[in-house]
Amino acid sequence: MNKKYWILGLIIILTLVVVTPAIAQNNTPPTDDEVNSLAKNMYCPVCENIPLDVCGTAACAQWRQQISDMLGDGFSDQEIYDFFALQYGDRVLAQPPRTGLNWLVYIVPPAAILIFAFVVFSYMKNKQKPTTDPMVAEAVEEQKEDEDDYQSQLENELKKRL
């Protein structure tokens, strides 16, 4: 019984796989906006740092045409990204795929920020010792006394006057 359902399911899936592109081909061709929504996440290897959707070179126009054709043939967005990455390397994608060494690009910044935050907070927490030279500390404190209280004196002035 179960086997029958499996076979039936397989037939349905295969039918969909075969028929879907055919149906898609009958649809109206993709609009420029549909092409650009993919192209803006891609870069050609020649035009450095210019997204594909705004690059004016003939090569990039060909790529956009290719995207348009693939959309017309019913390929999904991911399949199109995969196709171009396979053909021209991962650099065509706007973000490195999360594999292998590329993980570093995502992990290092938050790790560095967390470590730095830990160092800063530890420093602030542990900075309880007064200076070894009390004379220096006293002199500095005295010199800066009136600067420190700008805010509170402003408040006092306002209280008195208003």
Place this chain on the structure above:
Amino acid sequence: MTVNIGYGALVLTFIVSLYAIGAAIYGERNKKPRWVDSARNAMVLIFPLLTISAGALILLLVNNDFQVEYVASVTSRSMPTYLRVTALWGGQPGSLLFWSWLMAGFASAVTLRKWDRDREFLPWVIVVTLATLVFFLLLVVFYENPFVRMWQTPVGSVLTQIFQPTGSIPYVPGDGRGLNPLLRHPGMIIHPPLLYLGFVAFVIPFAFAIAALITGRTDDRWIRITRRWTLWAWLFLSLGLILGGRWAYDVLGWGGYWAWDPVEISALLPWLAATPFLHSVMIQEKRGMLKHWNMLLIIFTYDLMIFGTFLTRSGVLSSVHSFAQSAIGPLFFAFIGVTLIVSLYLLSRRWDELKAEAQFTSWLSRESLFMINNLLFVGILVVCFWGMIFPLISEIFTGQKVTVGPVFYENATGPLWLALLFLMGVAPLSAWRASTAKSLGRNLWKPAVISFLVPIILLLTGMISMAAILTFWMGAFVFSVTLYEFYKGAMARHKRAGENFFVALWTLMGRNRRRYGGYIIHLGVIFMAVGIIGLEVFQTETQGSLALGESLELGPYTMVYTSLSEFDTDDNRNVARAVVEVYEGDEFLTELYPRKDFFYESQQPMTIPGVRSTMEDDFYVIMADWKPITTKNATFKVYHNPLVNWLWVGSIIFILGTFVAAWPEKEDSPKRAKKSVSASEKV
């Protein structure tokens, strides 16, 4: 003749700079002040000398002396005179000379200040400043010489040398290749000089920091001396970045101002180190703390500035291979390494002497919040630095380059920028040394309540973007806090001295330029944030190929394509210019003229958008080269950019605030210094 004068002055500057370094070290080591004075005089001389050199190159550019290789590569006969002058920084050799010239200006200027109270710094400031200059002059004289001429040998080949090879005759091309079209925009004409000014000006605070480390004068004197130098450097750098953004918006034709391009990021990195430095030096001045940290920040600002120049000049961004082939890439790399190692070594030697004179007493004190501000800026710096160099790391280790695009930076830095915005509201109301939650709450509650209306109104009007709601909320909060600060200060003066409220406000700002200049900068940042969110969150776009009379709709607007003309201009351009009418509903608003220029000399196209700008939004039309354009059909890419002009308004306010903070005032004498910082006096 002009070439010989320019080149001679350049070589002479190089020799004089080397002499000044030697004389300063000799005089300092052997206690012979006359040698130090001689070094100082030599340093005064380098600006006039390099002015002769830069002037000679400008003359060659203006006179179309195409025998000079650099002139032939960046100018052409059809270019107007002002563009030939700006071609000075239109190519690598010229821009390195220009960089050196500006650097020499700052170097000579710093020697003219009064040194009576800081005499011990002088020799080392000369050494550090001129060592940086010598490095750049080395590149100009030996590797990227803008005075190199072209010579034709008897066998017909063309050689490039300064002096005439035996048997050769001068080779003069009929015309030059012309300046890169992208560099012909007014924004690009001013953007590089300002960016360079920002870069080179940071050499001065760095030189004083290193002088303080060498001499052991580890109090905050070096910070007080360089306070205004730093602010001016920051002003130029900020202005350079903003104008770069404006240029990108007007010229690059993608409807945005910032693409997270590595070249842009390399210019942003020194700014990201300098901005926390500007904040944290206040902690050292007021509390005698964070001395190590300030040294580190100025060292990193300096090295990131050199690093940024290295990245854009060495070709390393294209590929690590082009770095290896580049003559100047390895030299830059070595220079950065040496300066960083030497600076950190000097810092380590003085580590114990730089201990804090006070301690953190409260998590809510001004110094604690400034420290968190530093943490956030450095966090953004790490993200940007890592994202920028990761493609190189990937190429080195895997042989495959990857692209780290805008989405990475936006996602990673967005929350950090938002947290910074929040801190801008809280930190000014906290007190130095100690703030309690109660005292802070007392100051904050009124602005907080007012600002809370903003997210409520936005939610009621149907806004769903959390990024936008939070940013507008924080913006309203900081805006209320900042205005309240102005109001409180002015009212206190008004009541005490009986001054007119506006006079009181003016006097208050005049007496506390740094504080109120900082507040004005904060106001500018809020407006900039509104513009940024407008573009990043609410921008919409569409594209379509239209026949004459057909229309495209986007947002509340409709554009109708009415005509296209194609013609050649006197300055060797072919222009394809469309005329489109813009309507809102049935109401005609304006005509726009998006066009495509093709420059025959450089064989490069340039896209000029047609833009209808209001404070509410921009309607930005590009004639895209999607399909071959005929006079009957054209493809247009259209952007609707809500609120984007608040970015430029905010930028102007930001710059005005920096002017207020950086405006020179008489340096306080030691006696007056204490009096002048009295809060009651200020109020």
